Amino acid sequence: MMEAARFFTSRKVIRAPVLNALGAQPMRVVFARAWLRARKALMRRPDMLQIARDVQQHGFGTINDFLPAAELVALREQCGGAMAGPDPRAGLLQHGPTARYGLNVDAAADSVPLAQAFCSRPDLLDLLSYLEGKRIQPALVNRVVERVIQGDGPALDPETELHSDTYYSTHKIWLYLTDVTMDCAPMVFVPDSQRLDGRLLAGMYRHSRRCFTEGLAMSRRVPRSEVEERGLQEKIMVVPANTLLVANTFGYHRRVRGIPGKDRLAIHMSVRSQPFLFWTSATPQAM
Ligand SMILES: O=C(O)CCC(=O)C(=O)O
Numbered sequence: 001m002m003e004a005a006r007f008f009t010s011r012k013v014i015r016a017p018v019l020n021a022l023g024a025q026p027m028r029v030v031f032a033r034a035w036l037r038a039r040k041a042l043m044r045r046p047d048m049l050q051i052a053r054d055v056q057q058h059g060f061g062t063i064n065d066f067l068p069a070a071e072l073v074a075l076r077e078q079c080g081g082a083m084a085g086p087d088p089r090a091g092l093l094q095h096g097p098t099a100r101y102g103l104n105v106d107a108a109a110d111s112v113p114l115a116q117a118f119c120s121r122p123d124l125l126d127l128l129s130y131l132e133g134k135r136i137q138p139a140l141v142n143r144v145v146e147r148v149i150q151g152d153g154p155a156l157d158p159e160t161e162l163h164s165d166t167y168y169s170t171h172k173i174w175l176y177l178t179d180v181t182m183d184c185a186p187m188v189f190v191p192d193s194q195r196l197d198g199r200l201l202a203g204m205y206r207h208s209r210r211c212f213t214e215g216l217a218m219s220r221r222v223p224r225s226e227v228e229e230r231g232l233q234e235k236i237m238v239v240p241a242n243t244l245l246v247a248n249t250f251g252y253h254r255r256v257r258g259i260p261g262k263d264r265l266a267i268h269m270s271v272r273s274q275p276f277l278f279w280t281s282a283t284p285q286a287m
């Protein structure tokens with residue numbers, strides 16, 4: 001019973017070597033995907049149907065010129081101002097030399113009301129709900145103004161390593177407020193890497209077994225050989241400001257190492273729900 005309960009958690013890997021040896025991890029991957037499909041079949045289709053299809057088929061989708069130009073300018077000014085300091089309420093995640101600030105749009109609604117309004121758009125919540133196959137409550141979405149600043153030095157930014165966030169489909173949205181050039185560490189996504197096949201499942205199996213012996217709690221790092229063997233190729237998300245990017249971060253992704261001092265600014269929404277339930281948990285922890 002205990003063992004079965006562990007199978008159905010949102011933990012990245014089950015801490016039970018026997019279960020892992022028996023292939024519990026690839027089994028969870030297959031079950032979680034099948035269950036997501038079944039839930040989605042019960043959902044109303046979202047208004048943003050084309051990008052929903054792109055994410056379903058290729059693991060990601062983009063929309064250029066998402067907002068009217070004047071709205072983008074106002075949003076960028078407000079968010080840029082709040083992050084310039086940055087606002088002391090912004091949380092800092094230091095990834096090696098890279099500083100990632102996230103200002104919660106609800107906690108800082110007084111300084112970034114436009115960002116809060118953006119994150120409350122019903123069309124975006126409907127899109128997230130459809131992709132997750134369950135009604136996503138706004139309070140359970142991690143909604144931040146995100147500034148990623150490139151630092152100096154030899155340390156590794158772990159997010160520059162190709163990885164898959166967890167063992168089930170999980171979705172993130174960015175609206176880039178500034179142009180994303182090579183210098184400011186664009187995201188890289190491997191189209192179609194979210195599809196299930198034998199090589200992916202074998203990689204998940206090996207990772208789950210190593211996790212226990214090597215004490216790894218991290219998202220699975222994906223070897224280059226796995227990308228090549230699957231016939232896949234990276235796509236670098238160099239995109240102009242005002243691009244909306246939606247990704248299933250079960251798919252392989254990373255960010256490029258940029259030039260020290262360069263940064264990018266975005267509004268970011270993410271959700272990490274319980275894969276086997278019809279509802280989301282109250283822990284919007286989603287790296
Ligand atoms: O900085 C990025 O674009 C991607 C970071 C990442 O790996 C993630 O958000 O899951």
Ligand SMILES: [Fe+2]
Pocket residue numbers: 163164165249253287
């Ligand atoms: Fe990630």
